[in-house]
Amino acid sequence: MAILGNIIKGVIHAKNLTATHFNAVNEQRTVLLELLSNAAHTEFGKHYNFEEIIASVDPEKDFRQKVPYFDYHQLTETWWxxxxxxxxxxxWPGKPDYFALSSGTTGNTSKRIPVTDAMVKAIRNAGIQQVFALRNFDLPANFFEKEILMLGSSTDLDEHNSALEGEISGISASNIPFWFQDYYKPGKEIARIDNWDERVQRIAEKAPDWDVGALSGIPSWMELMLQKVIDYHGLNHIHEIWPNLQVYTSGGVAFGPxxxxxxxxxxxxxxxxxxxxxxxxxxxxxxxxxxDAMKLVMDNGIYFEFVPFRPDYINSDGSLAQAAPSLTISEVEMGQDYVLIISTVSGAWRYLIGDTIEFTNIEKAEIKITGRTKFFLNTVGSQLSVNKLNDAVQHLEEKFDIQIPEYTLCANRIENNFYHCWYLGTDRKIDEMELSNALDQFLKDANKNYRVARSKALEGVKVKTISTNIFHDWNAHNKKKGGQVKMERVMGEDKFEAWEDFVKTQMDR
Structure with missing residues (x-):
């Protein structure tokens, strides 16, 4: 009998009985006032007169009138x-304890994003909220006695100006509370290994010693790790070595593809x-x-604003036009894409995180990520979000019974005509013209703006299939394997030219 598991499950369900009624509007106002109060005597807070905003009748309105939007580069040039x-x-008061290094999907140069002790605590608190939400998934008691394999970046952080820096998954893993250590895999020693291939090799070697019940990490790298364990032990599937694996916590990108x-x-x-x-x-x-929508964490150190996603609100460099209106959680509507803006306990203020979202349930503050502001494909008016592109790829998987875990594309000018040029990562040989036609037809049926663009300036679709490994090699070549690194779904013409040169080099080997 899973005695410990029953105790933990009982505590989780008891938490549900004592939970207060969720009110996102009140929670967000409280968060905003706490942020402003804590930062009132910082250089930023004095410059934008936070004390006056706190004392105003409508602090939300006063905040968005007085403080401009920032993206990473704007905030870094002026303050960070x-x-x-x-x-x-x-x-933010004091100095940050960490810097999160992030190249994400946007380039080779790492951003250095401040991570304060208050943010580390907020991330931990959100994680605890997620654990309590497991009561809704009707998991058996023995699940709560199994180990959790968290596949992130290295926890071997570098020191810079008395702060430690690394990717956010490594920072989070290095701050795992003591009571969780026995559940956490791959453990401190392996998690410190910086080399991705070496770390995964050690995971494969140790896999039989662990009773893994849950996985956590970015899907592309999780798949590579699972495949390594399967190949190393000559298995048919991962459940032959981890029979109690019941949960995968995905993040970083949409899981659909x-x-x-x-x-x-x-x-x-x-x-x-x-x-x-x-x-x-x-x-x-x-x-x-x-x-599969996600609940915004409304009471935990992040204040959210939502800018309606319209092309005239987005500058050519991907930043926000200062005239673009922002909405609070009380003002949003269903069926609308919004640019997500955050202010945080790490001293990010009205910060363009780069994602677009859509509300699926406003009362529960549940959202889906619909794309990236820089990856919105609007050349010649096609207006395709990453969410729509993911749907198209999943349609191809179903229609042709293939797997396409990775893809990228570009609106490319070829002999004075625009084409959407796709690269699909698959190990199956499928006629590329058939894929092009099916992809084109699906997007015509699913998106009226694309259909109009195809009748005018958009000449057509070109598809090339390549090995999925080339996508992983591209990430390793430009950034680093594992961790938070993600593949660009939509590229600009210059980046796409470099990508095509890289693909040619790989295929000529």
Whole structure:
């Protein structure tokens, strides 16, 4: 009998009985006032007169009128460069304990995002909220006695100006509370290994010693790790070595494109739970099984604003036009894409995180990520979000019975005509013209703006299929294997030219 598991499950369910009624509007106002109060005497708070905003009748309105939007580069040029130099009390009291390094999907140069002790605590608190939400998934008691394999970046952090720096998953793993250490795998020693291939090799070697019940990490790298364990031990699927694996907590990117290839590594279906942990904070998590939408964490150190996603609100460099209106959680509507803006306990203020979201349930503050502001494909008016592109790829998987875990594309000019040029990662040989036609037809049926563009300036679709490994090699070549690194779904023409040169080099080998 799973005695400990029953105790833990009982505590989780008891928490549900004592939970107060959720009121996102009140929670968000409280968070905003706490943020403003804590930062009132920083250089930033004095510059924008936070004390006056706190005292106003409508602090939300006053805040958005007085404080401009910032993206990473704008905030760094004006304020965070002082934080990087080790100066205190710039955008948050004191100095940050960590810097989260993030190249994400946007380039080779790492961003250095401040991570304060308050943010570390907020991330931990959000994680605890997610654990309590497991009561909704009807998991057996013995699940709560199994180990959790968290596949992130190395916890071997570097020191810079008396702060430690690394990717956010490594920072989070290095701050795992003592009571969780016995559950956490791969453990401190392996987690410190910086080399991705060496770390995964050690995981494969130790795999038989662990009773893994849950996995957590970015889907692309999780698949590679599972495949390594399977190959190393000559297995048919991962459940032959981890029979009690029941949950996968996905994050970083939409799970949809990976669903088919991920499930192929399993012996039976498991529960998939989506999370939204960015370098800037723990933003949302899936709290119930009847939807794959995620609940925004509204009471935990992040204040949210939502800008309607319209092309005229986005500058050519991907930043926000200062005239773009922002809405609070009380003002949003269903069926609308919004640019997500956050202010946090790490001293990010009205910060463009780069994602677009859509509300699926406003009362429960549940959202889906619909794309990236820089990856929105609007050349010649096609207006395709990453969410729409993911749907198209999943359609191809179903229609042709193939797996396409990775893809990228570009609106490319060829002989004065625009084409959407796709690269699909698959190990099956499928006629590329058939894929092009099916992809084109699906997008015409699913998106009226695309259909109009195809009748005018958009000439057509070109598809090339390549090995999925080339996508992984591209990430390793440009950034680093593992951790928070994700593949660009939509590229600009210059980046796409470099990508095509890289693909040619790989295929000529």
């Amino acid at each position: 460069h002082k934080v990087h130099e080790g100066k205190p009390d710039i955008t 990976y669903e088919k290839s991920f499930n192929a590594l399993l012996g039976h279906p498991i529960t998939i739970i989506d999370t939204y942990l960015a370098s800037e904070g723990f933003i949302a998590f899936q709290q119930r099984p009847e939807t």
